[in-house]
Amino acid sequence: RKEVEQDPGPFNVPEGATVAFNCTYSNSASQSFFWYRQDCRKEPKLLMSVYSSGNEDGRFTAQLNRASQYISLLIRDSKLSDSATYLCVVLFYGQNFVFGPGTRLSVLP
Amino acid sequence: NAGVTQTPKFQVLKTGQSMTLQCAQDMNHEYMSWYRQDPGMGLRLIHYSVGAGITDQGEVPNGYNVSRSTTEDFPLRLLSAAPSQTSVYFCASSYGGEKLFFGSGTQLSVL
Numbered sequence: 001r002k003e004v005e006q007d008p009g010p011f012n013v014p015e016g017a018t019v020a021f022n023c024t025y026s027n028s029a030s031q032s033f034f035w036y037r038q039d040c041r042k043e044p045k046l047l048m049s050v051y052s053s054g055n056e057d058g059r060f061t062a063q064l065n066r067a068s069q070y071i072s073l074l075i076r077d078s079k080l081s082d083s084a085t086y087l088c089v090v091l092f093y094g095q096n097f098v099f100g101p102g103t104r105l106s107v108l109p
Numbered sequence: 110n111a112g113v114t115q116t117p118k119f120q121v122l123k124t125g126q127s128m129t130l131q132c133a134q135d136m137n138h139e140y141m142s143w144y145r146q147d148p149g150m151g152l153r154l155i156h157y158s159v160g161a162g163i164t165d166q167g168e169v170p171n172g173y174n175v176s177r178s179t180t181e182d183f184p185l186r187l188l189s190a191a192p193s194q195t196s197v198y199f200c201a202s203s204y205g206g207e208k209l210f211f212g213s214g215t216q217l218s219v220l
Binding site for chain 2: 004031034046049089098101102
C-alpha cells in the first residue's frame with residue numbers, strides 16, 4: 001500500500017461547479033499535511049497547509065481527519081484557471097515529505 | 110531573492126554518461142531534497158538532506174549520488190545514465206517542516 005493515495009481522476013467539471021478531492025495516508029505518526037498545485041510541466045506550488053481544525057482560503061477548504069487518516073480539498077465555484085494537478089503531501093517523521101500521485105482537474109467552459 | 114536555483118533546465122545524455130544536476134538555495138534552509146516525476150506518477154523522493162554533511166536515501170535512490178558540503182548546495186549525480194532515468198527532476202528545500210520551495214525542474218532524456 002502506498003503511503004499517500006489520492007482519487008485517481010481526472011475530474012472534468014464545468015465552470016462554477018464544486019469539486020472535492022480525497023487523500024488518505026498510511027502512517028498515523030504523520031505530522032503535517034499540505035495541498036500543492038502543479039501546472040503542466042511546472043514545479044509544484046503550495047496551495048494551502050491543512051490544519052487539524054480545518055481551514056479555508058477563499059474558494060478552497062481543506063479538512064483533516066486524523067482518526068481516519070484522511071485529508072480533503074474542496075474547491076467551490078471552479079474557475080478555468082483552477083485546471084491543474086492537485087497533489088496531497090504528507091510530512092513524515094518531521095523531515096520526509098511524501099507526495100501522493102496527484103489528481104488532475106479540468107474545468108470546462 | 111533567488112529561492113531555489115536548479116540547473117540545467119534540459120539535458121540529453123547517452124546511456125553510460127555521467128552528469129551532475131545542480132541545486133542551490135539562498136534561504137538558509139536546513140532541508141533539501143531531490144525528486145523525480147514520471148508520467149502518471151507523483152513526485153518520488155530520491156535523496157534528501159537535513160543539514161550540511163548529512164544525507165539519506167529516499168524511495169528511489171539507486172543510480173544517484175548526492176552530497177551536502179554546504180547549507181546552500183545539494184547536487185545530484187548520475188553516475189552512469191540509463192534510459193530508465195529519463196524523467197523530470199525537481200530540487201526542493203524547506204525550513205522546519207514548513208512549505209517546500211521548488212526549483213523550476215530539469216527535463217532529462219537518456220538515449
